[in-house]
Amino acid sequence: GQSLEQPSEVTAVEGAIVQINCTYQTSGFYGLSWYQQHDGGAPTFLSYNALDGLEETGRFSSFLSRSDSYGYLLLQELQMKDSASYFCAGYFNQAGTALIFGKGTTLSVSS
Amino acid sequence: DAGVIQSPRHEVTEMGQEVTLRCKPISGHDYLFWYRQTMMRGLELLIYFNNNVPIDDSGMPEDRFSAKMPNASFSTLKIQPSEPRDSAVYFCASSHTGDSNQPQHFGDGTRLSIL
Numbered sequence: 350g351q352s353l354e355q356p357s358e359v360t361a362v363e364g365a366i367v368q369i370n371c372t373y374q375t376s377g378f379y380g381l382s383w384y385q386q387h388d389g390g391a392p393t394f395l396s397y398n399a400l401d402g403l404e405e406t407g408r409f410s411s412f413l414s415r416s417d418s419y420g421y422l423l424l425q426e427l428q429m430k431d432s433a434s435y436f437c438a439g440y441f442n443q444a445g446t447a448l449i450f451g452k453g454t455t456l457s458v459s460s
Numbered sequence: 461d462a463g464v465i466q467s468p469r470h471e472v473t474e475m476g477q478e479v480t481l482r483c484k485p486i487s488g489h490d491y492l493f494w495y496r497q498t499m500m501r502g503l504e505l506l507i508y509f510n511n512n513v514p515i516d517d518s519g520m521p522e523d524r525f526s527a528k529m530p531n532a533s534f535s536t537l538k539i540q541p542s543e544p545r546d547s548a549v550y551f552c553a554s555s556h557t558g559d560s561n562q563p564q565h566f567g568d569g570t571r572l573s574i575l
Contacts, residue, residue, distance in 0.1 A: 380560040391464075391551065392503070394563030436503065446491060446558035447516060450503040 351377065351441040353451035360457045361427050369422045369454045371437030380440040381420045382448065383411050387433045395422070395435075424456070432458045462486070464567035466552050472573045478540040481570045483552030484533055489565070491558050494527055494537050495551040497569070503551070509535065510558060542574045 353373045361367040371381065380399040384392040396404050398413035398420060410423040422435055434455050438448040465484040473479060485492045493508040507517040512529045520527070524543070529535040539546055549571050553564040 382560075382563070391566035391568050392553075392564075393566070397561050397563070399560065440560040446510070446555075446560075447493070447505050447508055448564065449505070452502040 351449045353437050353439050355437055355451040355454045358455045363427055363460050365427050366425050369435050371420045371451055373418055373439050375418045377442035378439055381413055382438045383422045384436045385433050427458050429458050432456055464552055464554050464565050466567035466570050470571045474575050475543055476541045479542045481537040481550050483535045485554030486565055489554035489556050491555045492535050493553040497549045544574045547572055547574050
C-alpha cells in the first residue's frame, strides 16, 4: 500500500533553519502536500509539490524529488510559534482524491 | 467565509451509546472528508464524498461506523454502538475540487472519549 515516512521529532532554536524529510512509496504517487497542526488544533495546508523542485512561500519552502521518492519541508528563521506537528501527505492514484498522511514530525523550537 | 464547522467540539459518553458527529463544509466545496486522529495510528481517512455521494469508505473501521451526506452543507458520522477504542479526534475537511493541488480545509475536530 501507500505509506510515507518522516522523523517523529525535530528540535531547533529560534532563528535557525530546520528541514523535515519525507520519503514515500513510489507506486501510483503523483503529489506531495504539507500540513501544519498546532497542539489541539486543526491541520492547515502549507504547500503542494507535483513537480521536482522547490516551492517557496515566505519562510517555508517545500521540495520534491520524484526520482528519489523524497521531499522535504524547509522552515527558515524559526520562531517559537512554529512549534507544531508537520505532516507530509501524498496523493496516490490508487487512493483517488484521498490524501495519505505520514505520522507527523513534532517540531520544538526553543529560545 | 466561515471555515469547516464541526459539532460537538467535545463528546464524552459511555460505551454502547450512539454517537453522532456533525460537519458543515465550506460553501461551494464539492469534496468532504472524514478523518480520525490517534497517537498510535496518526491521521487516517475514514470516508470521503464527492457532491454528496460516498466515493471511498474503505477506511471505515467496521460496520459500527456510518456516514451520510444528505445535502451539500451537512454531513454526519455515526458510531453505534460506541466502544472505548473509538476514542480519538475526528476531523472533517472539505476541498473545492478533487484536484491534488487543492488544499483540504479542516474543521477544529471533535474530541471523542468513550468511557
